[in-house]
Amino acid sequence: MKILKIFIILFLVTSFSELKSDEANDVLKSKILKNIRCLICQGQSVYDSESEFASSIKLIVDKKINEGMTEGLIYEFLIEKYGDWIIFDPQLNKNTYILWLLPLLLFLVGGVIMRKKLKFTN
Amino acid sequence: MKNKLSLFIIVIFLSFCFVIFYKGLNTPNNYTPKVNEKKNIPTFKAKDFYSDNYINSDKIFEENTFYIVNIWASWCVPCRTEHPLLMQLSKNQSIKLIGLNYRDNFNNAKKFINDFGNPYSRILIDKDGTLGIEFGAYGVPETFLIDKNKDIIKKFVGPINQEIVNEIKLIIK
Numbered sequence: 001m002k003i004l005k006i007f008i009i010l011f012l013v014t015s016f017s018e019l020k021s022d023e024a025n026d027v028l029k030s031k032i033l034k035n036i037r038c039l040i041c042q043g044q045s046v047y048d049s050e051s052e053f054a055s056s057i058k059l060i061v062d063k064k065i066n067e068g069m070t071e072g073l074i075y076e077f078l079i080e081k082y083g084d085w086i087i088f089d090p091q092l093n094k095n096t097y098i099l100w101l102l103p104l105l106l107f108l109v110g111g112v113i114m115r116k117k118l119k120f121t122n
Numbered sequence: 123m124k125n126k127l128s129l130f131i132i133v134i135f136l137s138f139c140f141v142i143f144y145k146g147l148n149t150p151n152n153y154t155p156k157v158n159e160k161k162n163i164p165t166f167k168a169k170d171f172y173s174d175n176y177i178n179s180d181k182i183f184e185e186n187t188f189y190i191v192n193i194w195a196s197w198c199v200p201c202r203t204e205h206p207l208l209m210q211l212s213k214n215q216s217i218k219l220i221g222l223n224y225r226d227n228f229n230n231a232k233k234f235i236n237d238f239g240n241p242y243s244r245i246l247i248d249k250d251g252t253l254g255i256e257f258g259a260y261g262v263p264e265t266f267l268i269d270k271n272k273d274i275i276k277k278f279v280g281p282i283n284q285e286i287v288n289e290i291k292l293i294i295k
Binding site: 080 | 161225251256258261
């Protein structure tokens with residue numbers, strides 16, 4: 001009887017942990033798919049799109065997650081195949097320096113101008 | 123003097139914006155991935171069309187020759203227009219054609235090959251489109267030229283035409 005109880009507890013623990021990891025994978029999958037642009041219906045993410053391209057990407061992402069690939073590696077894989085444009089949230093690299101640094105530069109210039117103006121009025 | 127400087131900065135800024143927007147007008151809205159970027163062929167395992175056996179990619183591209191990977195489907199109308207050109211290319215001894223049958227019904231694909239001829243030395247089945255993704259394809263038809271170093275050196279999106287065939291012939295010469 002005791003052994004049976006232990007078996008039941010072990011069974012429940014393992015099935016719950018499996019459920020948890022499946023849930024975590026699903027969350028990761030949705031997060032990744034929402035950040036991938038569908039190249040057929042270009043305004044939509046792969047998550048929202050029903051195109052054949054999107055359904056193939058969904059399968060690939062699922063496969064890569066099950067193989068143990070991280071989010072970053074999956075993006076790298078897709079960027080290598082289709083270029084930076086496939087990702088909605090562009091990563092910092094030599095093609096996107098201006099995109100990332102220009103707002104910061106404008107912010108700094110604005111700050112300097114405001115500081116000068118304030119000094120002048122004081 | 124200060125006013126003139128401000129005016130000058132505003133004019134420069136507006137001209138900069140004008141140039142950016144003007145250039146944007148001539149850029150197409152739809153994104154097409156780069157076609158001349160050299161890439162390694164992916165490693166994969168695929169089902170053979172006739173034997174139903176799974177083959178590794180290194181076995182498929184084992185010969186020291188140029189290869190063409192053509193993604194096709196029986197339901198794809200542009201595939202029919204490019205098929206005679208693929209038949210023409212298949213006669214060339216310095217190139218081997220590999221067909222990737224994309225999201226197709228087996229019987230329809232078989233009928234297509236029986237009706238129009240088989241230009242491929244091997245046909246692989248891509249039932250769910252994931253093999254196409256490994257190649258970086260996003261539609262059908264698409265054609266990839268692979269050199270002797272097993273690098274994808276050219277990618278042709280859409281049906282190939284005589285001009286493309288001539289270009290391929292010039293590269294493999």
